[in-house]
Amino acid sequence: MLGRTANGMFWMFRYLERAENTARLLDAGLRMALTRDLETAEEEWRSVIATLGQKPLYEATHDSYEGSSVWNFVLRDKSNPGNVRQMFAAMRNNARTARTNISSQVWEAVNENWMKLDTLLARPVTQGQVGGVVTRLRRTGTQVHGALDGTMLRDEGYHFARAGTFIERAESTARILDMKYYLLLPSLSYVGSSLDSGQWDQVLRSVAGASAYTWLNAGRIDARGIVEFLVLDDRFPRSLAFCRSAQREHLAALSRMHGVEGHSNALLREADRDIAGITVEQIFERGLHQFLIDFTARNAAIAQAIGEDYRFLA
Structure with missing residues (x-):
């Protein structure tokens, strides 16, 4: 191609x-x-x-x-x-x-x-x-x-399309969570407290996750649960964990078709180590904002590397 x-x-x-x-x-x-x-x-x-x-x-x-x-x-x-x-x-x-x-x-x-x-x-x-x-x-x-x-067909074009989808989706979810969390919960002392459920429902609606989250959590709305859902729950197709898994799948398919792995595959493996096995408590200890900033920086680097690996401008 x-x-x-x-x-x-x-x-x-x-x-x-x-x-x-x-x-x-x-x-x-x-x-x-x-x-x-x-x-x-x-x-x-x-x-x-x-x-x-x-x-x-x-x-x-x-x-x-x-x-x-x-x-x-x-x-x-x-x-x-x-x-x-x-x-x-x-x-x-x-x-x-x-x-x-x-x-x-x-x-x-x-x-x-x-x-x-x-x-x-x-x-x-x-x-x-x-x-x-x-x-x-x-x-x-x-x-x-x-x-x-x-x-x-599940050919190169399909996998480039899906890679683009999940690069963009991960960027959007991380940006929405970072900005909304900053506006709604500026202090970690509020974690687990009773907050405006309407505002947090807005966060979930912004990523099409209100119904899924409510079903999984019996209607209980809290900041910790929403962060865990949007970052770590790989059952939800807009979570960061799901997007990262999908990126891995489609980049692996492209590398098999081309018979060689590129820099994007290496960057993705490195990024995986940053999110694999982490808990929501560890994310808060590290700082949610810093975690999301690091995630989006890695996501952008992977996107850039895909273009370089497959000579998008050639």
Whole structure:
């Protein structure tokens, strides 16, 4: 497979995952903002922008964190080069680059949803429309991933697509947990205490984990349990442990196909040693923020190494 085609598969699914994760974060923020007073609602929207890493860019053009300003900035604002509309355009462009290596069903799912979303986001999104836009974004992720799993050969393209998915997913989960934990629980003395369950439910909804966590924990909401679930529970497909395991699986498959291991495989083994066998108590002792910073740095290094190993820019 040509490097630029592999790059197209990898980034096509990174952009898809990024857009879907952004939609979930917006949905969780909207749920919380609608149940709070104006001042608290603005704090919710401020946390959404901070979690996305777009605070300086947003504040350069906006004086307040009013809801419609935030979701339009995130979804379509031209002052934000990382808006969701641009993510979908980049996803479609990468799909076109890899067109001969994806099934017609994957292409149709990408292209049809891109056209619908491009139309939806051509004009400012009102409060009455934002829920529908978020639903469409989530549905797009489901359809494209379903088409990939149901129609694609388990060849190089498939494994590059899945590697991109789990690189991006791990980044998103770590960022959301780090930012939300910092905002909601600034002191370790609060671990295990009774906190605003609505806020922690928002964290879980941001990663599509509310139902699974509630089922596993009989509805008990606590900071320690949520951290353990999102970091270490390898049954949950958005936990850091699950994402790391999936990265290992797909990079191993690629190395078998190429007959050689690359630097990305070595970095992944090194990263595995940092998370294997660790307990949630040890994470708190080390410092959750530092643990997540180290995780995201390793995740970024693995992503960079994949591109170098398989000559994405060649």
